[in-house]
Amino acid sequence: MDVVTAEEMRALDRETIERLGIPAIALMENAGRAIAEEVIALCRRRGAGDAGYGAGGGSADGGTRSYGAGAAGSADGGTRSYGVGAAGGAGGGLRSYKAGAAGGVAGGSGDGGTSSYGAGVAGGLESADAEGRGLGAWAAGGGPAIQPRGFSVSADSALTLAAAGAEHWLVLAGKGNNGGDGLAAARHLREAGIAVTLVYAAAPESLAGEAALQRDAAAAMGIPAVVYGRDAVDLAACSGIIDALLGTGSAGAPRGAYAELIAAANASGNPIVSADIPSGLDADTGETHEPCIHAAVTVCLAFLKRGLLQYPGAGAAGHVVVRSIGIPAALARESGVRVSLLTPEVLRTRLQVDVSRRRSPEGHKGTYGHVLLAAGSLRMSGAGLLSARAALRAGCGLVTWALPDKLLPYVIGCAPELMLAPVAGSDGEWHAGTAAEVLRLSGSRDCVAIGPGLGRFEGDTEWLRRLWEETDSPLVIDADALNILADADYSAWSRRHPVILTPHPGEMARLAGISTAGVQRDRIGLALSYAAAHGVILVLKGAHTVIATPEGQAYVNITGHPGMGTGGAGDVLTGIISGLLAQGLDAAQAAAFGVYLHGLAGEHAARKRDNPAALIAGDIIEAL
Numbered sequence: 088m089d090v091v092t093a094e095e096m097r098a099l100d101r102e103t104i105e106r107l108g109i110p111a112i113a114l115m116e117n118a119g120r121a122i123a124e125e126v127i128a129l130c131r132r133r134g135a136g137d138a139g140y141g142a143g144g145g146s147a148d149g150g151t152r153s154y155g156a157g158a159a160g161s162a163d164g165g166t167r168s169y170g171v172g173a174a175g176g177a178g179g180g181l182r183s184y185k186a187g188a189a190g191g192v193a194g195g196s197g198d199g200g201t202s203s204y205g206a207g208v209a210g211g212l213e214s215a216d217a218e219g220r221g222l223g224a225w226a227a228g229g230g231p232a233i234q235p236r237g238f239s240v241s242a243d244s245a246l247t248l249a250a251a252g253a254e255h256w257l258v259l260a261g262k263g264n265n266g267g268d269g270l271a272a273a274r275h276l277r278e279a280g281i282a283v284t285l286v287y288a289a290a291p292e293s294l295a296g297e298a299a300l301q302r303d304a305a306a307a308m309g310i311p312a313v314v315y316g317r318d319a320v321d322l323a324a325c326s327g328i329i330d331a332l333l334g335t336g337s338a339g340a341p342r343g344a345y346a347e348l349i350a351a352a353n354a355s356g357n358p359i360v361s362a363d364i365p366s367g368l369d370a371d372t373g374e375t376h377e378p379c380i381h382a383a384v385t386v387c388l389a390f391l392k393r394g395l396l397q398y399p400g401a402g403a404a405g406h407v408v409v410r411s412i413g414i415p416a417a418l419a420r421e422s423g424v425r426v427s428l429l430t431p432e433v434l435r436t437r438l439q440v441d442v443s444r445r446r447s448p449e450g451h452k453g454t455y456g457h458v459l460l461a462a463g464s465l466r467m468s469g470a471g472l473l474s475a476r477a478a479l480r481a482g483c484g485l486v487t488w489a490l491p492d493k494l495l496p497y498v499i500g501c502a503p504e505l506m507l508a509p510v511a512g513s514d515g516e517w518h519a520g521t522a523a524e525v526l527r528l529s530g531s532r533d534c535v536a537i538g539p540g541l542g543r544f545e546g547d548t549e550w551l552r553r554l555w556e557e558t559d560s561p562l563v564i565d566a567d568a569l570n571i572l573a574d575a576d577y578s579a580w581s582r583r584h585p586v587i588l589t590p591h592p593g594e595m596a597r598l599a600g601i602s603t604a605g606v607q608r609d610r611i612g613l614a615l616s617y618a619a620a621h622g623v624i625l626v627l628k629g630a631h632t633v634i635a636t637p638e639g640q641a642y643v644n645i646t647g648h649p650g651m652g653t654g655g656a657g658d659v660l661t662g663i664i665s666g667l668l669a670q671g672l673d674a675a676q677a678a679a680f681g682v683y684l685h686g687l688a689g690e691h692a693a694r695k696r697d698n699p700a701a702l703i704a705g706d707i708i709e710a711l
């Protein structure tokens with residue numbers, strides 16, 4: 088699934104309208120319809136008493152694929168493959184992305200529009216609803232009790248709601264195309280029997296283009312409308328709010344009526360469904376302006392926007408559903424969009440990773456590679472142990488752990504599967520003179536990982552430079568080895584094999600020479616620019632870890648759990664990536680798949696505890 092900036096989205100929009108000839112109003116209609124369907128899905132879930140938004144009914148849409156990324160996301164045996172709706176329907180290409188914390192399989196909206204009677208049914212509520220209405224209408228019309236062969240009738244299950252009369256939604260409409268999307272949604276909701284009132288943020292006469300057409304269509308249907316600042320509006324007096332104030336055309340903090348409506352909507356306590364992005368969010372960076380909508384659901388149109396994946400924006404967006412609106416998905420790649428969500432599909436198709444981690448029937452330990460780890464010091468020997476054990480669990484054949492010799496007696500037996508290679512360090516610390524020994528050990532290894540628990544020592548820059556320049560295999564650089572790099576001007580260091588850097592935001596700040604807040608402001612943008620400038624694979628850790636390649640490709644991971652914020656979790660990641668490298672994955676594959684597996688293991692580990700706060704790094708290894 089591709090992830091775009093606002094500018095890329097505008098270019099894709101133009102391309103669709105101008106080159107493919109798909110009218111802008113058609114895209115807006117599709118957007119409005121999609122938003123209305125998601126509002127109805129939310130109403131159904133609420134009717135079913137589901138407070139979280141992750142447990143809706145199944146999908147009747149053959150083209151609907153849901154991707155669960157919540158803490159207790161879809162339990163699919165750990166493969167996280169897409170859930171495909173049971174029955175066929177129209178409307179292919181609809182994809183949803185679930186980022187909420189609530190469990191369950193994300194419920195797509197049903198689209199039984201072209202299905203024959205009784206087929207194309209969604210799970211639970213939707214099917215009963217669709218059939219019930221269809222029968223009722225038929226009977227009321229006095230038609231035959233038995234349908235003639237070859238003739239079929241069905242209600243539009245996507246737009247049917249059993250208790251529609253209990254709902255009244257306000258549509259907050261800005262004067263741009265985002266407002267136009269909201270106005271189109273209002274008509275579809277009205278068609279579903281839901282009461283709707285439009286709340287214009289600006290004088291309706293100021294709307295232009297397609298948004299003005301939507302304004303006129305809504306007026307022609309007699310949908311009631313008020314103008315904020317001119318008419319009295321009580322945002323608490325409704326059952327839900329569509330936020331169609333600002334989208335990707337938003338610039339800076341919301342002003343005037345927009346700001347007041349956003350604040351009032353948040354204060355109303357009503358669920359808010361945002362069109363495309365929550366108003367007040369920077370669509371590119373994920374920064375939230377003051378004020379910013381706190382949405383229950385965001386119906387993102389056509390492609391995921393970067394801001395919806397980056398915190399705090401990802402938090403403000405609630406449950407994110409990406410809906411296709413008629414812009415061909417393939418256009419993104421063709422137009423040079425280089426950021427994608429790290430899904431199993433992306434791992435398989437774009438990164439060519441064998442996600443099954445299949446073993447050859449005739450394989451042996453030599454088949455799966457050998458990791459050399461230079462890590463651990465007196466006070467942080469556990470970091471090395473965690474990395475080494477994680478590398479083994481990632482499936483590599485052998486792991487040799489090079490460590491200061493004083494530590495040897497203490498770690499012998501901790502992990503009998505490991506090979507230990509003591510180097511000079513009678514005080515339990517690393518020394519510059521060990522470079523030659525580490526280099527010798529690295530000679531017959533498939534990759535080298537440096538850093539967890541390493542500590543700093545005199546001459547460490549020159550020590551790292553030698554390993555950087557002379558090891559004849561891919562390198563993974565973590566923890567204190569990153570701090571050594573940050574203090575060195577390593578741009579002149581030569582390197583023949585790929586390097587993977589795995590900084591957390593604090594380490595990234597030191598590497599980039601900016602503040603940690605500066606790192607978090609636009610993680611995707613920073614990861615891309617740093618990786619390209621320094622010719623490294625960059626793994627910027629934290630919630631929604633970003634993996635960026637020197638060639639300008641980035642992947643955003645959504646596996647993981649807040650319980651993973653615990654000492655040593657990063658050491659485990661270093662081990663996993665190294666273990667995958669040793670098995671022959673290339674650097675981008677190992678970094679991306681390693682991050683993905685690490686997050687997945689964190690989720691599994693969190694589920695095993697009574698409370699995920701109890702999670703410790705070793706649990707992640709055991710859950711691999």
Ligand SMILES: NC(=O)C1=CN([C@@H]2O[C@H](COP(=O)(O)OP(=O)(O)OC[C@H]3O[C@@H](n4cnc5c(N)ncnc54)[C@H](O)[C@@H]3O)[C@@H](O)[C@H]2O)[C@@H](O)CC1
Nearest residue numbers: 100114263264265333334335336337338339340341342363
């Ligand atoms: N493929 C696409 O890109 C499509 C986009 N659509 C929608 O169009 C949106 C983009 O529409 P627009 O480019 O018209 O822009 P927006 O509708 O996001 O906002 C632009 C309007 O808001 C005002 N504005 C901007 N920043 C403001 C601020 N900080 N405070 C107050 N007012 C502000 C501007 O003066 C302008 O009138 C998307 O987010 C999406 O919802 C859909 O119509 C379908 C097609």
Ligand SMILES: Nc1ncnc2c1ncn2[C@@H]1O[C@H](COP(=O)(O)OP(=O)(O)O)[C@@H](O)[C@H]1O
Nearest residue numbers: 591628629630647648649652654655656657658
């Ligand atoms: N809220 C979160 N959601 C997902 N993953 C997280 C979260 N918090 C931490 N992690 C993951 O846990 C790991 C922590 O790494 P790091 O900060 O380097 O820990 P340490 O240095 O103690 O090993 C990273 O891979 C990070 O992405």
Ligand SMILES: [K+]
Nearest residue numbers: 333362364366
């Ligand atoms: K919006």
